[in-house]
Amino acid sequence: MIQFSINKNVFLQALNTTKRAISTKNAIPILSTVKITVTSDGITLTGSNGQISIEHFISIQDENAGLLISSPGAILLEAGFFINIVSSLPDVVVDFNEIEQKQVVLTSGKSEITLKGKDAEQYPRLQEVPTSKPLVLETKVLKQTINETAFAASLQESRPILTGVHFVLTDNKNLKTVATDSHRMSQRKLVLEKAGDDFNVVIPSRSLREFTVVFTDDIETVEVFFSNNQILFRSEHISFYTRLLEGTYPDTDRLIPTEFKTVAVFDTANLRHSMERARLLSNATQNGTVKLEIANNIVTAHVNSPEVGRVNEELDTLEVTGEDLVISFNPTYLIEALKATNSEQVKISFISSVRPFTVVPNSEGDDLIQLVTPVRTN
Amino acid sequence: MIQFSINKNVFLQALNTTKRAISTKNAIPILSTVKITVTSDGITLTGSNGQISIEHFISIQDENAGLLISSPGAILLEAGFFINIVSSLPDVVVDFNEIEQKQVVLTSGKSEITLKGKDAEQYPRLQEVPTSKPLVLETKVLKQTINETAFAASLQESRPILTGVHFVLTDNKNLKTVATDSHRMSQRKLVLEKAGDDFNVVIPSRSLREFTVVFTDDIETVEVFFSNNQILFRSEHISFYTRLLEGTYPDTDRLIPTEFKTVAVFDTANLRHSMERARLLSNATQNGTVKLEIANNIVTAHVNSPEVGRVNEELDTLEVTGEDLVISFNPTYLIEALKATNSEQVKISFISSVRPFTVVPNSEGDDLIQLVTPVRTN
Numbered sequence: 001m002i003q004f005s006i007n008k009n010v011f012l013q014a015l016n017t018t019k020r021a022i023s024t025k026n027a028i029p030i031l032s033t034v035k036i037t038v039t040s041d042g043i044t045l046t047g048s049n050g051q052i053s054i055e056h057f058i059s060i061q062d063e064n065a066g067l068l069i070s071s072p073g074a075i076l077l078e079a080g081f082f083i084n085i086v087s088s089l090p091d092v093v094v095d096f097n098e099i100e101q102k103q104v105v106l107t108s109g110k111s112e113i114t115l116k117g118k119d120a121e122q123y124p125r126l127q128e129v130p131t132s133k134p135l136v137l138e139t140k141v142l143k144q145t146i147n148e149t150a151f152a153a154s155l156q157e158s159r160p161i162l163t164g165v166h167f168v169l170t171d172n173k174n175l176k177t178v179a180t181d182s183h184r185m186s187q188r189k190l191v192l193e194k195a196g197d198d199f200n201v202v203i204p205s206r207s208l209r210e211f212t213v214v215f216t217d218d219i220e221t222v223e224v225f226f227s228n229n230q231i232l233f234r235s236e237h238i239s240f241y242t243r244l245l246e247g248t249y250p251d252t253d254r255l256i257p258t259e260f261k262t263v264a265v266f267d268t269a270n271l272r273h274s275m276e277r278a279r280l281l282s283n284a285t286q287n288g289t290v291k292l293e294i295a296n297n298i299v300t301a302h303v304n305s306p307e308v309g310r311v312n313e314e315l316d317t318l319e320v321t322g323e324d325l326v327i328s329f330n331p332t333y334l335i336e337a338l339k340a341t342n343s344e345q346v347k348i349s350f351i352s353s354v355r356p357f358t359v360v361p362n363s364e365g366d367d368l369i370q371l372v373t374p375v376r377t378n
Numbered sequence: 379m380i381q382f383s384i385n386k387n388v389f390l391q392a393l394n395t396t397k398r399a400i401s402t403k404n405a406i407p408i409l410s411t412v413k414i415t416v417t418s419d420g421i422t423l424t425g426s427n428g429q430i431s432i433e434h435f436i437s438i439q440d441e442n443a444g445l446l447i448s449s450p451g452a453i454l455l456e457a458g459f460f461i462n463i464v465s466s467l468p469d470v471v472v473d474f475n476e477i478e479q480k481q482v483v484l485t486s487g488k489s490e491i492t493l494k495g496k497d498a499e500q501y502p503r504l505q506e507v508p509t510s511k512p513l514v515l516e517t518k519v520l521k522q523t524i525n526e527t528a529f530a531a532s533l534q535e536s537r538p539i540l541t542g543v544h545f546v547l548t549d550n551k552n553l554k555t556v557a558t559d560s561h562r563m564s565q566r567k568l569v570l571e572k573a574g575d576d577f578n579v580v581i582p583s584r585s586l587r588e589f590t591v592v593f594t595d596d597i598e599t600v601e602v603f604f605s606n607n608q609i610l611f612r613s614e615h616i617s618f619y620t621r622l623l624e625g626t627y628p629d630t631d632r633l634i635p636t637e638f639k640t641v642a643v644f645d646t647a648n649l650r651h652s653m654e655r656a657r658l659l660s661n662a663t664q665n666g667t668v669k670l671e672i673a674n675n676i677v678t679a680h681v682n683s684p685e686v687g688r689v690n691e692e693l694d695t696l697e698v699t700g701e702d703l704v705i706s707f708n709p710t711y712l713i714e715a716l717k718a719t720n721s722e723q724v725k726i727s728f729i730s731s732v733r734p735f736t737v738v739p740n741s742e743g744d745d746l747i748q749l750v751t752p753v754r755t756n
């Protein structure tokens with residue numbers, strides 16, 4: 001029966017990371033528990049919602065953890081409740097003792113709390129991902145790529161494949177990451193520092209957003225492994241599994257235009273604030289759009305809501321070239337594209353009032369391109 | 379037609395204060411607007427939900443406001459929407475111009491936003507409170523008194539009078555403030571520095587909580603005025619009106635015991651943390667109680683939930699005197715009583731397992747007393 005003592009704060013942090021994979025309203029009740037597996041090397045905490053699974057390992061080598069293991073074993077405890085209990089304990093050291101009938105006694109200071117656990121055999125077996133030949137990525141780069149693309153994935157299950165982000169590695173080092181909900185698209189290309197085997201997978205955007213929370217900025221690199229239907233992101237302490245989406249991702253390369261009629265360069269923050277003002281009124285209109293007018297190299301934005309009012313604004317531009325144009329679109333798509341752009345300036349390129357326009361950083365070698373589809377109004 | 383210009387941030391802060399009285403889901407639709415009244419002296423913003431009304435005055439004397447008034451008038455604008463618009467404006471200066479048909483044009487930088495307003499005549503007339511002979515209170519003292527008592531008021535409308543806090547001034551300077559929901563009670567007594575006319579009113583606890591947010595700590599004193607059914611709290615810029623509750627507040631003095639059998643002194647924070655641990659488990663029990671056992675001057679806390687587990691804990695005490703005792707109660711009432719106590723130590727005094735116990739600061743001259751009623755378990 002399990003017996004160990006540990007630093008409360010280290011234990012709590014590991015529990016909270018693991019809990020990111022645990023949902024309280026899961027169709028499989030046992031998945032609301034955290035699995036605690038104790039061996040002579042350390043403690044593994046496991047949480048899963050069936051889509052994402054997280055394993056967090058606390059080593060006896062970790063000095064901050066102050067981990068003393070007297071007896072190994074495995075047990076399941078209600079995750080949310082157990083974490084609340086641990087965080088409420090009075091002392092910095094927690095003694096964890098399994099007693100009869102899968103009960104756990106936590107002792108800390110003068111407090112003694114007995115909790116009912118469950119047999120670890122009831123926990124579902126997580127699919128395994130072979131861990132040979134890792135692809136090594138900088139965590140920072142992977143997280144930035146996710147932040148630049150995952151928001152553009154669809155939230156609707158009508159076309160499940162579009163709820164994912166398409167990751168493609170070609171020539172062992174050219175990574176393309178793309179997401180679209182068919183109204184807008186975001187694509188990041190970059191060249192990896194360390195080569196890996198080519199792959200072509202679609203990862204649920206929800207899993208990727210969770211990944212960016214779990215892998216904190218102090219984790220420098222992450223190893224990536226693939227199986228048929230799963231991907232594993234692994235750091236020293238954390239293994240993060242997510243299932244992949246099945247099916248073929250649409251060919252997005254053909255959507256990206258290369259010739260334009262009108263090009264304007266904006267300060268990213270200024271343009272975003274203008275669009276946020278426009279959106280306050282466009283939300284009260286029937287089609288929810290803002291109208292951009294480019295005439296004589298002046299760009300103006302217009303919204304007219306019969307109910308609440310109207311906005312007219314001249315936008316600050318750094319450069320405008322090409323033909324005059326009038327185009328209407330949902331300002332939220334442009335706002336989100338601008339939020340995903342780290343560059344201080346963006347270049348927006350138009351073909352016509354009915355063709356998607358592109359939004360790219362106004363800086364050399366930054367291979368991020370976003371598309372926004374206009375809305376026909378008349 | 380109204381015409382003025384103003385510093386955006388000063389305007390926004392005043393609007394946000396006024397908005398505290400404005401509810402978006404009011405039965406009277408016109409109360410979702412803010413009334414803007416412009417005179418040669420300044421601007422008054424008015425918001426009301428029918429229970430609470432707030433008037434915020436911005437003077438032309440206020441240098442930070444940079445207020446330039448060209449033409450006076452009054453108009454109504456949708457409060458939430460208008461505040462969002464103002465906060466989104468690009469420049470630090472806002473020009474406010476009324477045009478035909480109750481429309482307002484806001485100009486800031488290159489942005490021009492036109493909003494539809496409503497005729498100020500549609501706004502209900504707020505009841506007036508005569509402002510002679512103010513009672514002057516220190517804001518800090520009044521807010522502390524509210525924080526010590528208002529939480530104990532009832533949230534249920536079954537006995538409306540108990541949703542209020544009873545304020546009584548006798549002998550021109552002895553203030554008693556008391557609230558109870560019949561399960562627990564909190565009473566603060568203090569002697570005012572400046573005398574006033576005696577009064578006896580019941581103020582809705584919700585209004586008082588709003589008061590503590592609206593009157594920020596930089597407002598040193600507040601003038602208090604009474605009418606038949608209203609109370610007005612006034613500072614230099616803010617007038618805060620609330621209706622009073624009608625009816626006679628129950629006699630709470632007779633509830634306060636004076637002789638005890640068992641007395642224990644605790645560190646306030648330690649006791650609170652113990653009760654918070656106990657509550658994690660008592661929430662999963664049928665009667666939701668913690669059992670306190672006092673035996674041989676040792677105090678222990680116990681909860682036993684057949685579903686999730688049990689807690690047993692020896693409580694740190696500073697002093698225990700009197701008879702042995704076993705008493706059960708809802709730990710939330712004690713936790714809230716301890717939260718309302720600023721003293722580092724509290725003295726808890728018991729009569730028996732079926733009589734309310736008192737919680738008082740363990741310091742001379744701090745006249746706060748709280749009662750908690752036990753729960754009979756058997």
